Amino acid sequence: MRLRLAIALLFLRATAAAPATLAIVNARVWTGDPARPFAEAIATSGDRVLAVGSNAGIRALAAGTVIDGAGATLTPGFIDSHIHLLVFDRNRPYPPIFMRYLTTRRQVADRISAYAAKLPKGAWILGEDWTDALWAVQPPSRAWLDRIAPDHPVWLTRIEGASGIANSAALRAAGFGAQTPGLVGGGNMWRIEAAIIEPFRERDERIVEHAMDLLLRAGVTSAQHNNAWYDFLILRRLHQAGRRRIRVYDSPPLPAWERLRDYIREFGRGDAWMHWGGLKGFTVVTEPDYYRWVSGASSCGLQVMVHLGSEAELRTLLGVFLRVRREQHLADPRFRLEHAHDLPPDVIPLVAEARAIPSWQPALLAHFAARTAAGQLAPRNLFPARAVLDAGVKIAFGTDSSPAYSLVAPVQTLQIAMEHAMSLDQALRAHTLDAAYAEFAENEKGSLQAGKLADFVLFDRDLSRLPVHQIHEAKVRLTVVGGRIMYDSR
Numbered sequence: 001m002r003l004r005l006a007i008a009l010l011f012l013r014a015t016a017a018a019p020a021t022l023a024i025v026n027a028r029v030w031t032g033d034p035a036r037p038f039a040e041a042i043a044t045s046g047d048r049v050l051a052v053g054s055n056a057g058i059r060a061l062a063a064g065t066v067i068d069g070a071g072a073t074l075t076p077g078f079i080d081s082h083i084h085l086l087v088f089d090r091n092r093p094y095p096p097i098f099m100r101y102l103t104t105r106r107q108v109a110d111r112i113s114a115y116a117a118k119l120p121k122g123a124w125i126l127g128e129d130w131t132d133a134l135w136a137v138q139p140p141s142r143a144w145l146d147r148i149a150p151d152h153p154v155w156l157t158r159i160e161g162a163s164g165i166a167n168s169a170a171l172r173a174a175g176f177g178a179q180t181p182g183l184v185g186g187g188n189m190w191r192i193e194a195a196i197i198e199p200f201r202e203r204d205e206r207i208v209e210h211a212m213d214l215l216l217r218a219g220v221t222s223a224q225h226n227n228a229w230y231d232f233l234i235l236r237r238l239h240q241a242g243r244r245r246i247r248v249y250d251s252p253p254l255p256a257w258e259r260l261r262d263y264i265r266e267f268g269r270g271d272a273w274m275h276w277g278g279l280k281g282f283t284v285v286t287e288p289d290y291y292r293w294v295s296g297a298s299s300c301g302l303q304v305m306v307h308l309g310s311e312a313e314l315r316t317l318l319g320v321f322l323r324v325r326r327e328q329h330l331a332d333p334r335f336r337l338e339h340a341h342d343l344p345p346d347v348i349p350l351v352a353e354a355r356a357i358p359s360w361q362p363a364l365l366a367h368f369a370a371r372t373a374a375g376q377l378a379p380r381n382l383f384p385a386r387a388v389l390d391a392g393v394k395i396a397f398g399t400d401s402s403p404a405y406s407l408v409a410p411v412q413t414l415q416i417a418m419e420h421a422m423s424l425d426q427a428l429r430a431h432t433l434d435a436a437y438a439e440f441a442e443n444e445k446g447s448l449q450a451g452k453l454a455d456f457v458l459f460d461r462d463l464s465r466l467p468v469h470q471i472h473e474a475k476v477r478l479t480v481v482g483g484r485i486m487y488d489s490r
């Protein structure tokens with residue numbers, strides 16, 4: 001019955017929808033769809049997959065361009081679940097003043113004065129990570145900052161990033177009136193940040209567009225970016241301008257989760273090209289902080305991902321995840337464990353119980369394995385793929401690349417994973433469908449089925465026939481995003 005319904009639906013889609021605009025035939029299609037793991041051909045209509053099937057069936061639908069796949073592998077577009085498309089102001093000669101360990105107003109004033117003496121008038125002076133303890137009684141006034149740096153916009157953000165202090169030059173640059181108080185929080189922060197990114201925006205947009213081109217050449221059609229709020233703004237500007245070539249899921253910093261909640265209330269969660277709703281935590285500092293942030297973010301339906309270092313951090317964080325999941329009765333939180341390559345056997349059931357997703361970057365794993373072999377790291381439980389998958393846990397692959405500086409191609413990631421005892425099928429799944437799951441988008445992308453987004457990659461050879469050590473030699477022939485050929489090596 002279900003099968004008949006599926007066939008009827010396929011027929012309906014194939015006839016009722018617009019005719020196929022692009023068809024690839026004679027390929028070895030790995031669909032990622034358990035109901036039909038392999039096919040010979042695929043057709044698209046608009047930005048969606050029209051049908052996946054036999055050569056004859058697809059040829060019958062084809063009305064537009066038909067490309068001969070020459071027996072090579074065709075997969076869903078790769079999804080990089082951990083990437084940095086840009087790092088705002090990586091090239092800045094004067095980085096933000098790090099204020100966490102400053103203890104007096106005098107120290108703050110000295111640091112700002114030193115920058116003001118070196119920087120041209122009008123250049124932004126940024127500071128971050130101040131705590132309430134620094135100011136003793138109350139935060140400094142706008143007038144106090146004006147006396148130290150009258151000619152430079154100054155913007156100092158609090159440790160959790162949900163508020164900041166601005167001087168008059170900063171408020172002017174952001175278009176605020178003379179009466180605005182210097183302590184700024186909520187939606188007004190966006191106006192200040194938009195003014196900060198403006199001098200660098202075009203340069204950064206070019207960096208992102210270049211990164212997208214490099215990713216398309218490698219077969220990546222979706223990227224899960226995490227970093228600063230500035231990056232979020234830059235990516236949003238590109239998105240709003242329609243200058244998008246790959247899909248993006250953005251996760252700004254976790255501690256200021258209220259900012260994302262408020263942004264979503266005003267602007268929603270995005271579309272198929274760019275969406276948001278995740279937050280990234282960095283090193284686990286204290287358990288109470290993490291509990292506060294994770295429970296706050298989860299209570300308004302935001303996804304939490306956290307960068308992990310030590311095993312102790314992993315255990316602390318899983319404790320927090322389990323507690324929040326229990327307290328809030330979260331059915332499907334998809335908490336994410338970034339860089340959790342090291343999973344001791346007793347931790348794996350906790351990962352399953354928390355419904356967490358290990359986000360792995362196999363290219364980093366090779367680096368850890370080499371250091372372990374050289375005796376620089378204690379032996380650990382690196383990359384226990386079999387045990388993780390057997391526990392019913394999904395793994396999301398990524399690279400931690402900054403594409404403009406260095407890019408790990410999906411074929412390299414696949415090869416490393418296969419060298420660590422994963423099958424081609426498992427590795428492909430982690431880099432496509434399960435990476436889509438990790439951004440709550442598995443119903444839209446990550447596998448090739450009628451109605452899903454037409455994001456796919458045609459290689460120049462059949463990956464399943466290659467010895468493992470040659471997987472990385474496969475080249476991308478064609479990358480299609482939303483039914484459009486975005487990269488063509490021919």
Ligand SMILES: [Zn+2]
Nearest residue numbers: 082083084400
């Ligand atoms: Zn990273």
